[in-house]
Amino acid sequence: MSFKDPSSLKIKEYTIPFLDDRSDEMVVALVGDLHIGPITSEKQIGFLKTGLKKIKPDVILLQGDLIDSPEFLDEPKYFRKTKQVLKFLSELAPTVTVFGNHDLFISTRKNRTRSEKPIIPEGTFEKWEAIFKETGVKLLKDEWFTLGDLRVFGFFQDKVCFEKDGKTGENYQEMRKKLKKLAETGKLETKPGKFNWFFSHAPIHELVKMKELRGFEAFSFGHTHGGCVPRGVDAIVDKFGLHGGLIAPTKGFFPREQIRGMEILPNRARLIVTSGLSGVTATALKPLQYLNFLKSAEITKITIKGI
Ligand SMILES: [Fe+2]
Numbered sequence: 001m002s003f004k005d006p007s008s009l010k011i012k013e014y015t016i017p018f019l020d021d022r023s024d025e026m027v028v029a030l031v032g033d034l035h036i037g038p039i040t041s042e043k044q045i046g047f048l049k050t051g052l053k054k055i056k057p058d059v060i061l062l063q064g065d066l067i068d069s070p071e072f073l074d075e076p077k078y079f080r081k082t083k084q085v086l087k088f089l090s091e092l093a094p095t096v097t098v099f100g101n102h103d104l105f106i107s108t109r110k111n112r113t114r115s116e117k118p119i120i121p122e123g124t125f126e127k128w129e130a131i132f133k134e135t136g137v138k139l140l141k142d143e144w145f146t147l148g149d150l151r152v153f154g155f156f157q158d159k160v161c162f163e164k165d166g167k168t169g170e171n172y173q174e175m176r177k178k179l180k181k182l183a184e185t186g187k188l189e190t191k192p193g194k195f196n197w198f199f200s201h202a203p204i205h206e207l208v209k210m211k212e213l214r215g216f217e218a219f220s221f222g223h224t225h226g227g228c229v230p231r232g233v234d235a236i237v238d239k240f241g242l243h244g245g246l247i248a249p250t251k252g253f254f255p256r257e258q259i260r261g262m263e264i265l266p267n268r269a270r271l272i273v274t275s276g277l278s279g280v281t282a283t284a285l286k287p288l289q290y291l292n293f294l295k296s297a298e299i300t301k302i303t304i305k306g307i
């Protein structure tokens with residue numbers, strides 16, 4: 001038993017029917033919150049590789065937080081590990097990613113607190129660009145990626161999206177503004193008859209109902225790590241179709257943004273949150289983080305099926 005490592009791998013599986021006469025199906029794997037650095041072990045990376053080989057995805061969506069802090073891009077050990085993992089993924093299936101807060105901003109665990117503004121070290125974007133080029137992973141910064149009938153839009157949650165009242169934190173007002181601007185310039189234009197998928201790092205439960213996002217069939221996010229909930233409780237809540245956080249720092253008890261799993265929105269679009277591979281210490285303040293000591297690492301498998 002470990003307080004740090006997930007003790008097993010859970011592959012969460014969902015099917016989304018698609019109104020199309022296609023007889024084939026498409027498998028999308030959601031991988032989130034790798035947090036490569038001191039908190040991620042070989043065991044977790046091993047889970048990831050074994051799980052994905054089993055799933056045999058047609059496409060992999062990386063939900064962000066690939067590394068635990070951009071400062072680790074300067075540490076050869078973690079720099080190499082990041083490249084090795086990303087290469088494995090893109091060799092297995094076409095892999096697209098968005099940036100998570102930990103990929104860009106100095107981690108709260110490294111000489112910083114949440115009461116400070118997010119800081120992006122100089123050269124971070126250039127370093128990531130070189131890594132993505134070398135490994136064949138496609139970064140989506142407010143861009144589309146198309147594979148057959150699947151169209152994926154990667155929403156870039158930049159610095160303004162993660163700064164609130166001069167502190168680090170999700171700023172939904174800024175995100176709404178950014179989405180409206182993207183819609184005005186035609187960047188969010190969905191195509192009827194295609195499966196339009198929106199993905200970004202931090203969940204935006206309230207914003208998915210914006211009229212500008214009406215044409216999307218699915219939304220997926222990471223970032224939550226599921227809040228703090230022991231594995232046994234996960235299994236019980238799963239029976240009701242959802243599993244989620246009991247408590248999260250700054251968000252209180254049962255925060256809606258921490259709910260994992262898949263829910264069906266009133267317009268039939270799917271909202272999926274994957275809790276990813278991350279170690280538990282990332283999700284709560286001591287001693288609450290230990291509530292999570294038996295959490296599983298998680299990969300989400302979505303099958304899009306014609307009906
Ligand atoms: Fe994360």
Ligand SMILES: [Fe+2]
Nearest residue numbers: 065100101223
């Ligand atoms: Fe995150």
